[in-house]
Amino acid sequence: CTSKDDSVLISSKTGLKNGEDLSRRVAYDKVFAMTRVLAAVALMPILGSVDTAGAQERDPMLLLNNDGTTVRWHLQAGLNAVSEQDLFWDLAATTAPGSGFDPDTNWLEAYIKPGLSFEHQLETGAVFYGKLSAVSSYTAGTDAFDTGDTGATTLEEAYLAIRGDFGSGWSYDLSLGPRELILGTGMLIANGATSGFERGALKLGPRKAWEMAAIGRLSYGNVTGTAFYLDPNELPSTDGNNEMAGFDLRYDDPAGGYLGGTFVDVLNSDSPYPQAAPGGVGPPMVTPGAREDTRTISLSGKTNPFAGGLENWTFTGDYAYQWNNRIDQAAWAGRVTAGYTFTNLLWSPDLTAGYQTFSGDDPNTTKLERFDPLTYQGSPSAWATGSKSASTFINSNVNALTLTLLVQPTRQDTWTLRYAHIRANQLNSPVQFGQATRVDINGNVVAGVTDKHLADDLFLEYSRVINRNTFLTAGFSVSNPGAGNDNIVVGSAPNWTGGFVNVVINF
Numbered sequence: 001c002t003s004k005d006d007s008v009l010i011s012s013k014t015g016l017k018n019g020e021d022l023s024r025r026v027a028y029d030k031v032f033a034m035t036r037v038l039a040a041v042a043l044m045p046i047l048g049s050v051d052t053a054g055a056q057e058r059d060p061m062l063l064l065n066n067d068g069t070t071v072r073w074h075l076q077a078g079l080n081a082v083s084e085q086d087l088f089w090d091l092a093a094t095t096a097p098g099s100g101f102d103p104d105t106n107w108l109e110a111y112i113k114p115g116l117s118f119e120h121q122l123e124t125g126a127v128f129y130g131k132l133s134a135v136s137s138y139t140a141g142t143d144a145f146d147t148g149d150t151g152a153t154t155l156e157e158a159y160l161a162i163r164g165d166f167g168s169g170w171s172y173d174l175s176l177g178p179r180e181l182i183l184g185t186g187m188l189i190a191n192g193a194t195s196g197f198e199r200g201a202l203k204l205g206p207r208k209a210w211e212m213a214a215i216g217r218l219s220y221g222n223v224t225g226t227a228f229y230l231d232p233n234e235l236p237s238t239d240g241n242n243e244m245a246g247f248d249l250r251y252d253d254p255a256g257g258y259l260g261g262t263f264v265d266v267l268n269s270d271s272p273y274p275q276a277a278p279g280g281v282g283p284p285m286v287t288p289g290a291r292e293d294t295r296t297i298s299l300s301g302k303t304n305p306f307a308g309g310l311e312n313w314t315f316t317g318d319y320a321y322q323w324n325n326r327i328d329q330a331a332w333a334g335r336v337t338a339g340y341t342f343t344n345l346l347w348s349p350d351l352t353a354g355y356q357t358f359s360g361d362d363p364n365t366t367k368l369e370r371f372d373p374l375t376y377q378g379s380p381s382a383w384a385t386g387s388k389s390a391s392t393f394i395n396s397n398v399n400a401l402t403l404t405l406l407v408q409p410t411r412q413d414t415w416t417l418r419y420a421h422i423r424a425n426q427l428n429s430p431v432q433f434g435q436a437t438r439v440d441i442n443g444n445v446v447a448g449v450t451d452k453h454l455a456d457d458l459f460l461e462y463s464r465v466i467n468r469n470t471f472l473t474a475g476f477s478v479s480n481p482g483a484g485n486d487n488i489v490v491g492s493a494p495n496w497t498g499g500f501v502n503v504v505i506n507f
Contacts, residue, residue, distance in 0.1 A: 061507055068121035073507075074133065076113040078204045080502035082106065087144055088392055089455075089481045089493040107141030107148055111206040113156060126164030131179070133157040133209075137201035144202065144391060151200035154233070156193075156209045173217040178209045181228065183248045184262050184300045186377030187318050187333070193233035203500060207233060222252050232375060240271035242291065244374070257304035264374060266294045273327070273370060276363035276447065280428025284447045287327060294329065294372060296322040314339040314352075322371060331371040333358040333395065347407040354404075356385065360397025360426035360448075370430065371396050380459060386420040387459035388479040388496050397431050398454065399423050412465040419459075423452045424484060453482030474501040 064071040083106045092101040115133025122128055138151030159177030166172065183189040192210035196202030211233035217226045226248040234240060245267055250260035273290035277283060298320035306313055315338050322331040337354035361370040373395035376383045384390035385400045401421045408414050424431055429448045459477035466472055476499035485493045 063116075069118065071116065071118045074113075074115040074117060074131075075507045076206070076505065077111065078201075078206065078502055078504040079108075079110045080201075080204050080500055081108050082143070082203055082498070082500045084144055084496075084498035086494040086496045087498075089479070089485050089489075089496050091485065091488055091493065094489045101146055102142070105142050105144070107139055107143050109137070109139045109143070109201045109204055111135055111137035111201045111204055113206055115157065122164075124164065126162055128160075128162050130160040130177075131157045135206050137195065137199055137204070137206055139196075139200035139202060143196065145197065147197050147202075150198055152198060154199065154207065156207060159213070169220050171219045173215075173219075175213070175215045177213065178211055178233070179213050179215070180208045181210060181213055181215060181230065182377065183226065183228075184250070184260050184298060185316075185318055186382050187298055187300070187320060187335075188262060188264055188296055188374045188376060189228075189230070189244075189248075190377035190382070191375045192230065194235045194238075197235055198237055199235065204502065204504075209233065222254065223250070224252070225249050240269055240291070242266065242271060243268040253304055255304040257302050259301045260299070262296075262298045262300075264296045266291050266374075268292055269294075273329075273368065273372070274361075274430040274447075275368050275370065276361045276426070276429040278363065280363035280448065282447075284430045290324070290327050290329075290368075291372060293326045294322060294324040296320055296372075296374065312341045312343055314341075318356075320371075324368075327368060328366065329368040329370075331359045331369050333371045333373070347409050350404075350406040352402075352404045352406075354402045355399070356383075356395075356402070357399035357425065358385075358395045358397065360424065360431070361429045362426055363429050369426075380418055380461070386422045386455060386457035386479065387418060387477045388498070389420065389422050389455045389457050392432065393422070393454070394432050397425050397429055397448070399425055414463045416461045416463070417459070418457070418461070420455075420457045422454045422457065422482070424449050424454055425452075427452060449484030450487050451483035454484045455482050456480045469505050469507050471504045471506070472502070473504070475499055 061072045061074065062070065063073055085104050087103040087105065090103040092099055092103065113133055113135045115131060117129070117131040119127055119129040133156040134153060135156045136151070136153040139148050142148035155178060157179050159175050159179040161173065161175030163173040164171065180192060181189065191208065192213070193207035195205045195207045199207070210230045212231040214229040215226065217224055219225070228247070229243070229245045231243050234242065243266070244264055246262065246264040248260065248262045250258060252258045269291035270289050271291040272286045272288045274284040274286050277285060298318065300316070300318040302316045303314060305311055315336070317336050319334040320332065323329055335354060335356035337352055339350060339352035342349045342351070358371040358373065359369050361368055373383070376395055378384050378390055380387050380390070383395060385393055385395055385398050400423070403419045405417045406414065427448060427450060431448050431454070457477060457479045459475060461473065461475040464472040477497070479496040481493040481495070
């Protein structure tokens with residue numbers, strides 16, 4: 001378990017300073033209270049070691065096991081300390097000088113997620129099961145999006161399901177209610193809920209379950225088909241009333257490779273799309289509710305282990321095509337990676353090179369070519385475009401050349417170094433939603449960038465498995481702005497630096 005992005009260890013406030021707001025101290029006390037709960041639970045495996053041998057053999061999570069019925073409790077919690085300097089390359093000083101945005105900030109965030117699950121064996125052989133959980137989270141201090149001293153408690157999972165076999169190799173799994181679902185590689189369907197802002201815990205991102213999910217799976221051998229209806233658990237302040245449905249088909253080879261495809265149809269949405277002004281001069285045009293009726297089809301695959309001198313190589317590929325006839329949209333995206341494991345070297349280094357690209361809107365056409373990444377998995381190990389840059393650019397009108405080096409000195413310790421060279425696909429076109437819309441030196445209102453080079457991100461991450469339930473992660477990253485960002489400030493934008501350290505427990 002890692003944070004979604006990068007930040008640095010800070011010293012927590014332990015006493016009121018001159019001029020410090022009492023409400024800020026109360027906010028930190030709330031996080032420290034959650035920290036005490038986290039620490040107590042993390043010590044449970046150690047304290048349990050003094051029990052008898054019989055007690056050691058018992059599953060501490062098992063509450064009931066009787067007549068084909070089992071009930072378990074679950075607990076996940078996290079604490080994250082974050083520091084950022086020159087946030088967003090301090091572009092706010094140029095694009096929004098009157099906003100009062102502070103580019104240097106430190107904050108502390110925490111969450112706790114308790115839950116209960118059950119399984120009951122029916123006489124037919126099928127299994128009736130379900131889960132109920134909730135998330136309580138809080139951020140003390142001001143986070144990267146100028147929000148803090150806030151949090152919320154929300155329902156996470158609350159589903160009922162049934163699974164079983166038809167015989168002759170066929171099986172099924174049906175569920176209804178809020179739960180997690182990731183399809184394919186997480187390029188389109190992964191992040192079912194939103195954290196941060198009024199809910200707190202921006203970086204930890206503890207919420208993952210969809211607000212409502214109807215999922216039906218049918219499997220035969222190594223092939224699985226999934227039909228779904230999904231309603232994201234969006235922030236109350238920015239709820240786009242999104243609803244999606246579709247199907248996924250995937251083949252998993254026992255040797256390790258896979259091949260899959262996903263179709264997604266946005267049934268309902270109030271979410272807007274930005275479109276570049278004609279010729280790229282002027283503010284972007286924003287169409288409310290444009291996401292509705294957007295359809296996307298994607299394909300993904302991974303190679304099996306090779307033979308004949310290529311046994312240490314792994315290749316993956318993803319491609320997506322997107323269209324919406326109602327608003328004349330046609331967009332695309334894709335990724336290829338090649339990985340090699342140096343099995344004969346110390347710590348078995350694993351080096352992966354990749355290239356990912358997401359179409360942007362061409363300001364010289366009337367068609368909308370901007371790719372919508374929907375609910376993609378935005379962690380650095382999945383579909384983030386850069387480390388810090390992923391907090392600024394969604395996967396639209398960007399491309400990135402990436403390199404990842406991973407080493408494991410021990411089974412418990414992992415070091416990962418990530419580099420990303422990030423560029424825009426279209427000039428003078430919204431890179432995200434048009435936040436950088438501004439007046440240039442000639443007095444013209446423009447959006448996007450005038451040079452395709454956006455940034456170069458470097459991210460070093462360390463992960464430690466303390467025990468089977470407790471995980472420590474720390475990281476530091478720096479983002480050097482490219483000419484595209486430098487041109488916005490008409491000079492040299494500063495490097496954006498920061499880091500984090502967090503502890504997560506998962507029972």
